[in-house]
Amino acid sequence: MFRKVIVLLLLITLTSAWWLQKPPRATKETLSQLDGEIRKLLKEDPERIGGFVRLAFHDCVGRGRCDGCIDHHNHDNKGLAVYTKVLNNLFTKFSNRITRADLYAFAAIVAANYASTSGPDAVFKMNRFKVGRRDCSRSGQEDDNAETFPGPNMQNVHELVNFFNKTFGLNLRETVALMGAHSLGRLRTKNSGFEGPWIAEVVQKNGANILDSRYYLEIVAVHWFLKVMPTNNKRHQWQREGPSMGVGNSVNASLNAQPDNILIHSDAALAFNFHLDENGAFKPGKECIMCSIVDPPPAGDLPCCDIKSAGRQLCIDYALNNTIWMHDFTDVFYKMIDNPDGKLTLPISVPVRPRPPPHRRLKHDSKNQDEKEAQDDVAFEKIKQKPV
Numbered sequence: 150m151f152r153k154v155i156v157l158l159l160l161i162t163l164t165s166a167w168w169l170q171k172p173p174r175a176t177k178e179t180l181s182q183l184d185g186e187i188r189k190l191l192k193e194d195p196e197r198i199g200g201f202v203r204l205a206f207h208d209c210v211g212r213g214r215c216d217g218c219i220d221h222h223n224h225d226n227k228g229l230a231v232y233t234k235v236l237n238n239l240f241t242k243f244s245n246r247i248t249r250a251d252l253y254a255f256a257a258i259v260a261a262n263y264a265s266t267s268g269p270d271a272v273f274k275m276n277r278f279k280v281g282r283r284d285c286s287r288s289g290q291e292d293d294n295a296e297t298f299p300g301p302n303m304q305n306v307h308e309l310v311n312f313f314n315k316t317f318g319l320n321l322r323e324t325v326a327l328m329g330a331h332s333l334g335r336l337r338t339k340n341s342g343f344e345g346p347w348i349a350e351v352v353q354k355n356g357a358n359i360l361d362s363r364y365y366l367e368i369v370a371v372h373w374f375l376k377v378m379p380t381n382n383k384r385h386q387w388q389r390e391g392p393s394m395g396v397g398n399s400v401n402a403s404l405n406a407q408p409d410n411i412l413i414h415s416d417a418a419l420a421f422n423f424h425l426d427e428n429g430a431f432k433p434g435k436e437c438i439m440c441s442i443v444d445p446p447p448a449g450d451l452p453c454c455d456i457k458s459a460g461r462q463l464c465i466d467y468a469l470n471n472t473i474w475m476h477d478f479t480d481v482f483y484k485m486i487d488n489p490d491g492k493l494t495l496p497i498s499v500p501v502r503p504r505p506p507p508h509r510r511l512k513h514d515s516k517n518q519d520e521k522e523a524q525d526d527v528a529f530e531k532i533k534q535k536p537v
């Protein structure tokens with residue numbers, strides 16, 4: 150009993166010591182340096198754009214909200230380890246200047262900005278990024294945060310709103326707007342059992358990723374047919390192949406080298422209602438195709454799926470106006486990554502003072518210190534050159 154009390158006291162002391170520690174708060178200069186580093190990573194491998202955005206979403210789900218903790222044992226996080234690895238390498242260089250949770254969130258902001266500047270018009274704004282997210286005590290290690298992620302087989306928009314309202318306090322409009330993040334990146338058989346991009350590579354830049362509202366146009370403006378995955382009969386995804394390829398659950402999804410765009414039920418459910426079993430197949434007698442608003446339904450085919458969805462008009466509005474979507478998306482993305490504990494602040498500017506000439510430096514100036522100051526000088530020069 151006595152030993153138990155000692156252990157408990159020790160645990161309380163350690164936890165409160167961690168909690169009382171003041172996490173580093175990144176300055177504008179640190180963020181400017183990180184912006185450059187993250188852009189280099191994105192240019193090197195554009196797949197990281199979608200990866201960093203997905204990572205921020207997953208980091209912000211769960212008890213601690215955005216907390217720098219990703220549980221790589223959770224199968225819903227499959228595929229994220231490559232992105233935490235690359236950001237953790239960067240983190241080791243900046244660990245005394247930013248928290249891991251801030252870095253994960255900032256990497257997503259840089260990625261969204263990077264991908265939107267190649268889009269048609271509106272640009273995802275970065276200047277609202279706040280700092281001060283706290284890392285969980287096991288940040289950087291695999292963590293057992295018991296997070297629950299949304300499933301891929303949602304049947305209507307209410308199920309989506311339910312999840313996003315509980316998790317981030319979002320309403321219908323915000324939920325529909327946030328899902329447009331799926332204009333980036335792709336699904337991979339080895340991670341989720343689904344395969345293909347939401348927006349095919351042919352319309353993406355550098356093999357991946359323009360952040361715009363085309364995702365909504367895809368949902369409402371073409372015919373979609375449900376296919377079962379040949380690799381996993383518990384996975385059903387929506388594809389473009391029409392009646393000649395068969396419809397309904399019986400027909401395999403095609404896994405061409407460059408498959409057309411695909412959707413999962415949780416995308417399609419923004420504008421349609423379905424009746425599905427636990428594997429994402431139609432319930433008997435409820436088979437349908439997602440009909441386009443533009444073309445008439447294919448003759449002699451299954452009926453069109455139910456379009457009486459509260460999310461449908463929003464999808465059409467966003468499909469027709471990228472600027473409105475980008476405005477809503479930016480707002481809701483910041484709502485997702487801004488922990489609601491009121492501790493976040495906009496970064497302040499702390500320009501580095503010019504270094505004294507070498508003969509006036511103290512003897513104990515270490516090589517590390519020199520390196521750090523040299524980095525700060527570069528950041529300072531960049532800021533000086535920027536127009537105010």
Ligand code: HEM
Nearest residue numbers: 199200203206228299300301330334335336337340341415
């Ligand atoms: C109902 C909600 C959601 C479901 C069911 C869902 C499901 C998925 C699945 C199954 C994948 C594929 C993972 C893989 O195979 O590698 C994925 C990828 C992705 N998700 Fe979601 N997601 C949801 C919401 C979100 C939200 C809210 C965001 C961001 C704000 C997001 C951003 C992404 C991105 C960018 C990718 C592509 C990742 C890459 O290319 O590596 N998702 N999502």
